[in-house]
Amino acid sequence: MTLLEVANLKVHFPVRYGLFRRSRHFIKAVEDVSFTIEAGETLGLVGESGCGKTTLGRTVVRLLEPTSGSINFEGSDLARLSRKQLRARRRGFQMIFQDPYGSLNPRMTAGESIGEAIEIHPLLAKEPATHARISELLAAVGLEPAHAQRFPDEFSGGQRQRIGIARALAVEPKLIVCDEPVSALDVSVQAQIINLLKTLQQTAGLAYLFIAHDLAVVEHMSHRVMVMYLGKIVELAEAKAIARNARHPYTQALIAAIPVIDPDSKRKRIVLPGDVPSPIHPPSGCPFHPRCPMAQFPRCKTEVPALRQVTTGHWAACHFA
Amino acid sequence: MPLLEIKNLKVDFFSNGARLRAIDDVSLTMDAGETVCLVGESGCGKSVTALSIARLIPSPPAHYPAGEILLDKRDVLKMSNSELRGIRGAMVSYVFQEPGASLNPVFQIGSQIKEMLKLHRPKDATREEVLRLLALVGLPDPELRMANYPFEMSGGMQQRVMIAMALAAQPRLLVADEPTTALDVTIQAQILDLLKHLRNELGMAILLITHNLGIVGDMADRVAVMYAGQIVELAQAREMLRRPLHPYTKALIGSVPKLTDGQQRLTSIPGTVPSLGAFPPGCRFYPRCPSARPKCATTMPELVEIEKERWVRCLYAEPNP
Numbered sequence: 001m002t003l004l005e006v007a008n009l010k011v012h013f014p015v016r017y018g019l020f021r022r023s024r025h026f027i028k029a030v031e032d033v034s035f036t037i038e039a040g041e042t043l044g045l046v047g048e049s050g051c052g053k054t055t056l057g058r059t060v061v062r063l064l065e066p067t068s069g070s071i072n073f074e075g076s077d078l079a080r081l082s083r084k085q086l087r088a089r090r091r092g093f094q095m096i097f098q099d100p101y102g103s104l105n106p107r108m109t110a111g112e113s114i115g116e117a118i119e120i121h122p123l124l125a126k127e128p129a130t131h132a133r134i135s136e137l138l139a140a141v142g143l144e145p146a147h148a149q150r151f152p153d154e155f156s157g158g159q160r161q162r163i164g165i166a167r168a169l170a171v172e173p174k175l176i177v178c179d180e181p182v183s184a185l186d187v188s189v190q191a192q193i194i195n196l197l198k199t200l201q202q203t204a205g206l207a208y209l210f211i212a213h214d215l216a217v218v219e220h221m222s223h224r225v226m227v228m229y230l231g232k233i234v235e236l237a238e239a240k241a242i243a244r245n246a247r248h249p250y251t252q253a254l255i256a257a258i259p260v261i262d263p264d265s266k267r268k269r270i271v272l273p274g275d276v277p278s279p280i281h282p283p284s285g286c287p288f289h290p291r292c293p294m295a296q297f298p299r300c301k302t303e304v305p306a307l308r309q310v311t312t313g314h315w316a317a318c319h320f321a
Numbered sequence: 322m323p324l325l326e327i328k329n330l331k332v333d334f335f336s337n338g339a340r341l342r343a344i345d346d347v348s349l350t351m352d353a354g355e356t357v358c359l360v361g362e363s364g365c366g367k368s369v370t371a372l373s374i375a376r377l378i379p380s381p382p383a384h385y386p387a388g389e390i391l392l393d394k395r396d397v398l399k400m401s402n403s404e405l406r407g408i409r410g411a412m413v414s415y416v417f418q419e420p421g422a423s424l425n426p427v428f429q430i431g432s433q434i435k436e437m438l439k440l441h442r443p444k445d446a447t448r449e450e451v452l453r454l455l456a457l458v459g460l461p462d463p464e465l466r467m468a469n470y471p472f473e474m475s476g477g478m479q480q481r482v483m484i485a486m487a488l489a490a491q492p493r494l495l496v497a498d499e500p501t502t503a504l505d506v507t508i509q510a511q512i513l514d515l516l517k518h519l520r521n522e523l524g525m526a527i528l529l530i531t532h533n534l535g536i537v538g539d540m541a542d543r544v545a546v547m548y549a550g551q552i553v554e555l556a557q558a559r560e561m562l563r564r565p566l567h568p569y570t571k572a573l574i575g576s577v578p579k580l581t582d583g584q585q586r587l588t589s590i591p592g593t594v595p596s597l598g599a600f601p602p603g604c605r606f607y608p609r610c611p612s613a614r615p616k617c618a619t620t621m622p623e624l625v626e627i628e629k630e631r632w633v634r635c636l637y638a639e640p641n642p
Contacts, residue, residue: 187573194578217578220587259540275475
């Protein structure tokens with residue numbers, strides 16, 4: 001069953017300058033993005049800084065306003081709901097942030113932070129946030145009931161991320177947008193949180209939009225993976241297909257750039273030249289053509305490649321995929 | 322003859338009247354032209370060890386109660402301030418994690434590199450030498466770029482400038498402290514390639530500090546794994562990554578998601594890294610160790626050479642058959 005259907009989503013930010021602060025340019029952070037998430041599925045979203053992955057994640061839960069397009073979640077278009085209607089719908093979708101230090105109120109105990117989510121929610125407000133419920137949530141994320149009395153500064157980074165997850169779980173959502181949930185954590189703790197998120201998915205049937213810059217982490221977590229470059233989806237496929245048989249040259253380069261632990265691995269290295277171009281003035285044609293080792297001219301410079309199905313369920317935006 | 326010989330180094334910090342031991346009995350040697358990786362999670366003491374080589378931590382608060390750091394046979398810990406100035410840059414140079422924070426924002430990068438040359442090689446403090454250094458680190462359009470301010474450059478370019486500055490005094494040892502952690506993965510691949518190229522070209526030794534085991538596989542000749550202020554395993558990189566002997570190293574390698582290993586569960590390490598001053602008695606990894614035995618709680622293991630060039634700090638580690 002399709003839980004979320006995003007169609008032709010665009011998010012543009014005006015760049016204002018000059019005497020009258022007129023906006024003459026737009027940063028096209030998200031440009032014509034469409035995808036679906038099934039109930040209980042993890043869709044991974046990977047890309048480098050500035051590719052628009054965080055903007056996309058925040059727009060899906062409408063922390064940012066879309067410029068155009070639709071976000072269908074369980075039958076209603078989130079892009080068109082009023083603030084009041086949206087608040088009621090938010091029970092279905094929650095978010096976990098990267099920085100577990102910045103996303104908890106330092107003056108509230110862990111129990112108060114988690115209880116607040118239950119108490120302020122219109123549909124849940126009648127049920128008081130009982131100790132039993134908070135203890136249950138803490139136990140679900142691997143913490144002790146006694147932790148409810150402590151303040152955020154008394155926890156380690158991994159424990160704080162667990163509190164962030166408990167807070168998101170408190171309203172029993174169906175979808176959680178996870179924006180770089182493990183990139184601020186040490187590797188040993190990162191593995192704990194990844195395992196916890198997988199366990200919760202199995203027990204509560206959660207769907208995730210899992211955003212990260214580390215392709216290995218995304219591939220490990222996700223059923224399907226979506227790769228973004230300069231605001232556009234360049235490839236979308238099953239996680240295994242992305243890891244073993246990437247079709248877009250950018251995805252291939254991303255994979256080749258990950259340093260591997262195995263000293264005997266014989267994979268080819270592709271080192272991309274240059275930096276990601278500015279999203280204010282994206283390159284003409286295929287946005288990846290200035291860095292692409294396979295680019296052919298003039299086609300790649302003039303013709304924008306469409307995201308097309310290369311094999312069943314495997315989409316790529318490249319003329320030569 | 323080794324270029325660097327750290328012998329039984331101990332480093333203490335004074336904090337609120339308490340004396341906290343950050344580095345406990347670390348010994349490490351490096352030959353000229355060798356690449357050694359120092360690996361560990363946050364707070365394990367890898368940066369303190371690296372910064373101590375040129376005495377970059379002011380004392381107080383740092384205090385060196387025991388040990389020697391022999392750089393080309395001379396003990397850095399016994400040097401006067403003017404002797405230290407002589408080795409900083411010329412013998413050992415540093416590249417740090419955040420290039421944006423290390424460069425001076427109000428000077429053009431060309432003049433910042435020239436300042437290094439004026440201090441260390443006054444005769445060569447010319448525009449030509451600055452251009453040569455910028456070309457050496459692969460900065461595109463060095464003629465144009467030398468007039469740039471740091472904010473006009475991307476993170477990858479800033480890191481290239483930092484490396485050019487570090488090379489200006491022609492050091493024999495380059496200490497790179499998480500040089501690619503703040504960079505995107507495609508840019509990380511560029512910088513790692515550059516470091517390899519420079520090592521081969523200039524014959525420098527590189528001490529590379531990282532938390533990323535993939536980078537170890539890619540770069541290191543030898544590797545030292547640190548945990549809670551101590552080296553727990555020291556070995557040839559290939560050997561250690563193929564068959565780690567210390568339980569912490571094993572767990573660390575198991576907790577990294579690898580791209581093609583499917584979605585098997587990660588071996589996470591329970592608990593968190595103990596904080597400074599709260600190290601457990603006995604083996605410091607004991608409370609989190611999957612193969613701990615009663616004796617581990619009371620007896621601190623020594624770092625022993627259990628095979629040729631294979632040092633492990635574990636009471637029960639055995640050489641592989």
